Amino acid sequence: MSFPSTASQGCTLAVTCFDGTRQPLPPAAEILYTIRDGNQKTIFRDFRRGPIVMPALPFYNNLGDNYTVIAWSEGYQQAGFTPVKIAPNARSGSS
Numbered sequence: 001m002s003f004p005s006t007a008s009q010g011c012t013l014a015v016t017c018f019d020g021t022r023q024p025l026p027p028a029a030e031i032l033y034t035i036r037d038g039n040q041k042t043i044f045r046d047f048r049r050g051p052i053v054m055p056a057l058p059f060y061n062n063l064g065d066n067y068t069v070i071a072w073s074e075g076y077q078q079a080g081f082t083p084v085k086i087a088p089n090a091r092s093g094s095s
Contacts, residue, residue, distance in 0.1 A: 009059040011086040017051040017071045017079075025051040031073045038066035038083070059088055 015033060017025045025031065027050045035044040035055060044055040059065060066083035 009088055010056045011059045011088055011090070012054050012056055013067070013069070013084065013086055014052065014054050015069055015071065017073070019076065025073060025076070027051070029073050031071055034068075034070040034072075034080075036068045036070075038062075038064040043067075057086060059086060 013035070015035075017029075017031055019025055029051065030047050030049055031051065031053075032047050033044060033053050033055075034042065035057065036042050037058070037060070043057055057067065065086050067086060068080060068082040069084050070078060070080035072078040
């Protein structure tokens with residue numbers, strides 16, 4: 001009997017960028033998003049317009065699920081969070 005690989009499962013991570021006044025960045029803002037997994041492999045790196053991005057990420061069911069999320073846009077300070085833990089059954093919310 002074979003079991004499906006957990007790395008083939010995917011998760012979606014919603015990232016929203018805010019300015020210093022706690023307002024979302026403007027829809028026209030070009031933001032460079034960089035997301036690395038817990039193995040320090042860059043999984044997503046791209047410029048996107050607008051303050052929200054929802055990339056699909058692999059789920060490993062181990063320390064590889066401790067992601068680092070970094071965002072940068074011209075005129076703003078770069079910011080990031082780590083670890084950002086993901087799981088297929090996780091719901092959005094504040095921690």
